[in-house]
Every structure is written in C-alpha cells, then in structure tokens.
Amino acid sequence: MIWAPVQVSIAGELFQPGRVLINEPSDVPMITSISGDSRQITGNYPVRRYLTVAIRAAGGILPTANVTQVKLRRGHQEQTIDLSGVFTGTPIEDIPLIAGDQIIVPRSDRFQPELMRPSQITPPGIKVFVSNLTTPATSNATSAVGNQQEGITFPYGARFSQAVISANCAGGISTTNADRKAILVRVDALTGKTTVVERKVEELLRNSYSNEDNPPLLPRDGVACYDSNITNTRDIFRSISDLLNPLNPLLLLLNFLR
Template sequence: MSLKLLKGWLTVLGWTWMWPVSALPLSPGDRLEVSIPKDTYFARVYEVNQDGNLEVPFVGLVPVSGLEPPEVQAKLSEILIAQKFFPPQRLQLSVQMVAWAPVQVSLAGELFQPGRVLINDPKDNPPTAISDTSRQITGSNPVQRYLTTAIRAAGGVLPTADVTQVQLIRQGQATIVDLSGIFSGQPIQDLPLINGDQIIVPRSERFQNELMRPSQITPPGIKVFVSNLTVPATSNATSAVGNQQEGITFPYGARFSQAVISANCAGGINATNADRRAMLVRVDSLTGKTTTVERQVEDLLRASTNNEENPPLFPRDGVVCYDSTVTSLRDRFRSISDILSPLNPILLLINLFK
C-alpha cells in the first residue's frame, strides 16, 4: 500500500495523520549557500523567499519550504542535470546552511498568553564575534526555533495543560508530542518549527501542581501587585514592598501565603495582629472577569492544605492586606479623639466664628 493511499484510509477512518518530523526544515528567510566547483552562475548564497522558493538563475523558482538542506541539495542537482546545465555524474553540488531566519507560529489552548509569536529573533540571539584570523564558518544552529521555545514565548503552559498531548499542525497535517519529560527528566522530542506552524495545548482533566515550577515550558517568574498600607506598616515604602508599575517578582509556583509574607502582612504583635485578613484579586485575561479569595492571615499560614485554601499565584495577581479588629478599633477611637481635640482645625474654626 502506498503512503498516499495509507494516509487516505486513515483520514476516512477519522484518525489523525502522523507526519514524519524533519530535523531542520527550511522556512522563508532562511539562507543557504550552494557551492559548485568552478561555477559562476549557480554557486551563491540564496535566501528562501516569502513563498518558500529559491530564485535560481536560468531555472526559476524552486520550492524548498519544509525541506531539509540535504533534500534541497538533491533537488537542485536533479533540476540542473535535467535541464542539461551539467552532464550526469559530473555535477558536484553542495548545500550548506548560512543562517536560520525567525519564524512566526500560532499557539492556542492552555497557555498564559495564546496567540502568534516570533521565535529565533536575531535580537534575542546576537551573533558571536569572529576574529579576522578565524576561517569562515558555515552552518547555523537555530536553538530558539523549537517547540519548547514557542511555548515559552506564549507565556508557558497553565497548570491545567495536558503536556502529554501537545499537537503540532503543519500544512494541515498533525503530530502529537509528549513533553512530560521536561518535568520528569525523561528525554523528549523537541521539534524544530517552520513558519506558519500551529501548536495546540489541550486541557487536562485536573489541576497539576507538578507543572507549577520554572521549566522550559513554564514561566521563570511572575509579576504580582501587592499592597500593605496599614499597620504594622503604614506605607508600601516602609513595608519594603517595591510595588513598581509592573508589580514585584515571585518565582513561578509561589502561593498566596508567600505573597502575604512578602508584603509584611504577617507577624508583629500576636494580640493585635493575629486576625488580620488578606485578599487575592485575580482578573481573567480572556474574559476580564474578576474573582477574589479572602482568608484570615493566620489560617492561611498555619492551616492551609490545598489549592482552594492557599491558591497558587498567577501573573498580574493582586494581594491586599487589611488590619485586625483591634487595630481598626484603635484607629476609630483615635479618629474620634482627633475630632474632639481642642486643637482640631474644625473646632478652632467654630470657636473663631463664635
């Protein structure tokens, strides 16, 4: 049975066609050098154009997008011999990579920032300086043009992602990749990408705490907004909360309780501060819906045992602290005392009019 016929039968049966993954397929913008001894017409550096073709003199457009360099070498040799530019068995043609271009891929599913991303950007990978005495180096290793890099560029996977069933779709054909080895230390198949690839990360049936740590496909850290404008600290500055415009940084996997401690909401005099409260504010980036979780600080620190009682922090969460009942009552009496004070500006103004 031919490969084409087998693919057709699998499609009829409703199964996904598993295409063989190339090692380093070409994309628009990739540059390669064609070398032919004593040739001045075809030997040069070519760049794959926006349609995925090489523009070869006297030959025209040669489709190469998705092919590996050895396949391009074989294809060019066949064309040049077929068009009688070189006699058979006499052509010595070599194809070598010069540079791999940035590619744009689309990502959807259980990701912090699904959408379209650009990977292998030269600005993120500045070339290493080579001295004039060094000989010319051919070849290029696109370390930032792989599946894991694209997922990281989309913010990383959510704790609800099924990393064993990540789907890569290329030109209508799909393959399934298991990336769970990133967290267990087992080998994975980190696939190289070409321009226009689509990645889908499906949803798992459960919340997975094991995914809540820095890795190749999760965020290294997150920004969280915290506020503690009450006793024991009267301002964010004196509470050592550097709450800048983008928030403060926590390692990915940090919990609500750790943000409370970082904001100086805990500790102090037990009799006056033990019943302080903290609130976690979260805004869904897709729906805009705001949800809140409020906990007693001491219960959060001492009695939390699961995700509901002590939720993990997500990017751009907010944590707010409120004072204890004792401190609130003291401040109320202090306010009444300030109003009734003979030196209060309001009383001075009333006495002036009298």
C-alpha cells in the same frame, strides 16, 4: 549559518496565545556571550526555533494544560508530542519549527499544581500586585514592597501565603496583629470575571493543606491586607478623640467663625 526568524501560531492553554516570532536576531548575542570553547557548534542547529521556545514565547503553559497531547500542525499533517519529560526528566521530542506551523496545547481535565514551577515551557517568574498601607507597615516604601506599575516579581509556583509575607502582612505584635486578614484578587483573562479569596493571615500561614486553602499565584494577581479588629477599634477611638480634641484645627475654625 544563522537561521532566520519564523512566525508560528500557538493556541490553547497558554498565558499569551497568538502568533509569536521566534529566533529573532536579538536572541543571537545570547549565544555569543558564552566562552569561545563552549561555542564551537558544528552543523545547522536552530537553537531558538524549537517547539519549547515557541511555547515559552507565548507566555508558557497554564496549570490546566495537557502536556502529553501537544499538537503540531504543518500543512495537512498533524503530530502529537508528549512534553511531560520537561517536568520528569525523561527525553522529549523537541521539534524545530518552520514558518506557518501551528501549535495547539489542549486542556486537561484537572488543575495541575505540579506544572507550576520554572521550566522550558513555563514562565520563570510572575508579576503580582501587593498592597499593605497600614499597621504594621505604614507605607509601601517603608515596607520595601516597592509596588511598581507592573507589580513585583515572584517565582512561578509561589503561593498566596508567600505574597502575604512579602507584603509584610504577617508578624509583629501577636495580640494586635494576629487577627489580620488578606485577600487574593484574580481576574480571569478570558471571561473578565473577578474572584476574591479572603483568608485570616495566621490561618493561611499555619493551617493550609490544599490548593483551596493556599492558592498558587498567577500573573497579575492582586494581594491586599486588612488590619485586625483590635487595630480597627483603636483607630476608630483615635479618630473620635481627634475630633473631640479642643486643639483640633476643625474645632478651632468653627470657634473662630462663631
């Protein structure tokens, strides 16, 4: 027996709250790809209609979610469910859902970095935009950043420092590159407010001891790198030299017009 898809509402501390459709027909082939012996399931088992599946379909929980007080409303009844076992390994009550159910994930009183890892109710990975267009890598193509329209993928729980390394902002000649800076740009999905965190690359890599020093990455964050003072000064003099060069095309054009 194949259970039909159902639509449920899910709100609260999630990346994509709203209405979600679970147990879609496209999910069925995922089961049939398993070997014949391990597919022998008897009885009615709605494997894709459980509470954890709905939470995952809504993008997964935020680090500010209170996973011990998840609410399930069905008609006039309400039930509180503790999903902390997803992270600790203790048993949880993963309830099969029916059409019209409403799920509410309340807010915790603190940011919980321990929830920032792949699980049944968190995203397996996130998309982040990175940019490194100057020394030591001259382009995204040559630096293998491959920054596409939807960004590049990092495991959920990755840190600012890991994005900096991935963008090839670190390493190279220490005398000229160790003073590089990196910024983390984050836009709040609810308020639209943009926040910017700036760190010196070497300090970020070597002297980070807290979430404030080295923030965890969130979906659609942006990371950009800036060159060291030595590199900036060198390029300023290089630009002046190019302008004063008698073979400079601009000077040749002015001389020709004269």
